[in-house]
Amino acid sequence: MDFNVEPIKNPITGEPMQVSVSMPEGFEYDRAQFASGNVRTTRSPIKLDWAGRHAHLAEVNMTGLGVIHRRA
Numbered sequence: 001m002d003f004n005v006e007p008i009k010n011p012i013t014g015e016p017m018q019v020s021v022s023m024p025e026g027f028e029y030d031r032a033q034f035a036s037g038n039v040r041t042t043r044s045p046i047k048l049d050w051a052g053r054h055a056h057l058a059e060v061n062m063t064g065l066g067v068i069h070r071r072a
């Protein structure tokens with residue numbers, strides 16, 4: 001599998017933008033940075049070939065009981 005992520009781009013100027021979301025009580029993460037993702041499989045029975053799809057990057061600390069939230 002090949003994949004990469006990059007900043008989303010301003011639809012008018014094409015310049016990279018830093019966009020994030022904060023969900024202090026979120027079940028997945030507290031904060032995430034939005035990105036554009038590309039995924040491609042080369043040797044897999046499941047074919048994936050996605051370009052410019054939604055992605056987000058987050059630090060997640062998980063245990064068998066779920067996500068451990070980092071409190072500021």
